[in-house]
Amino acid sequence: MKILGIDTSTKACSAALFDGNTPVCEYIINDKKTHSQKLMPIIEKMLEMSDISIEDIDAIAVSVGPGSFTGLRIGMATAKAIAHVNNIPVISVDSLETIAYNIEPTDRKICAILDAQRTHVYTANYSYDGNTLRADTEISVRDIDELLSEIGNSGDEYIIAGEAVYKYFDRISEYKNIKPASPANCISKASGVCTGALIKYEKGEEIHTCYDIAPVYIRKSQAEVQYEEKMKKLKASSEK
Template identity: 40%
Template sequence: MKVISVDSSTTSATCAIVEDHKLLGEIIYNDKKQHSIILMSQIDTLLTNLGLNINDIDGFVVSKGPGSFTGLRIGMATIKGLAQPLNKPVIAVSSLDALAYNMAYSNGIICPILDALRDNVYTALYQYKGEELIKLTDYMAIHIDELIELINLKKETRVTFIGDAVPKFKEKLYNSFNDTYFAPSHLNSTKASSLGELGIKKLLKGEQDDIFAVAPIYLRKSQAEREYDNKMEMKKNASN
């Protein structure tokens, strides 16, 4: 089974083609370029350089976030636009799952953290049990101090952090736990190859998402929605 997998949930734009358990090719840009401009060119470049045609692809994997509202919409729209005319299956995988999978078979808690601004992070807690990655919590948008309290409640001695928020909070996290590890910098962005491998596992089990219903994970309102809510609240208060 060959799949195209893409992640555009953060400033990083990444695309991969994975065949069963073999990575055929991967492109990662992490310099804040516009995903709407570069994502299709990444896919075209991979197909061309690998001597493949879009009809050779058996399925499509896309990140469902959490992350950038605009980036997630671009990724979803791109994959839906490719999969629908081909009548090929689509599976959406969380970018947090893919980040945790970057640290396969680590001991203790694995904690991916993506910057959600204002000292908040998108996160979930994971742990390996044998060869299976277990999600210990729901996906969350949470203040970094609350995350530290939550991890301490788990009473695990070893914690590994990974994600684009690591540089921002590294010192604080290092001083908060006795046995703290950090992923190397090249793993701190979501890798489309990790996303693709997780997606293939799901597709081989017969899982797939409804192409018309699948949507990103939005753990909080967009800035535009928050500004609108604030405006409505101010109008309501003024009328009272």
């Protein structure tokens, strides 16, 4: 089974190709170019280098969020388009689980974090049962200091991973039981999307068509929040 994985949930844009459990190729670009500029060219280049055509792909795996609103829409639209043209399923994997798959099996608990702005992060905790990754908490939005205090005083050993790690590195370093993952393991990678998708496919979970798959935003965008605040002020002034 050949799976094309896509992750555009963060600043990094990534695509990967797996043949069963075997990684065939992966491209990651972590620069200032927009995902709309990067995604299709790296998919085309990856398929060319792997000598595989788009018609050979059996399923698309895509990170559905949370993360960058614009990035998620670009990845989702691309996944839907390829799935529609080739009449193949789309398997959804959340972006925090994707990050957790960057970490090899360990006795430490794993805390995945992505920037949610205003000192908040998207987060979820994971742990390994042997070689099986398990989610210990639901995805939530937390204040970074509250989160670090909670896991830092939990008595458990943690690895913390994700794009937000180096934004809050100094705060994380205050806790001896929290070990930051390496920079390479803090980047969201499509290989993690493929890994999660294969497991879900075998279980018959999170398998969608191009019509019913949807992003997971968790919270409203900053533009939506600002619009609602503006409308509340306008309503209040009109009622005076």
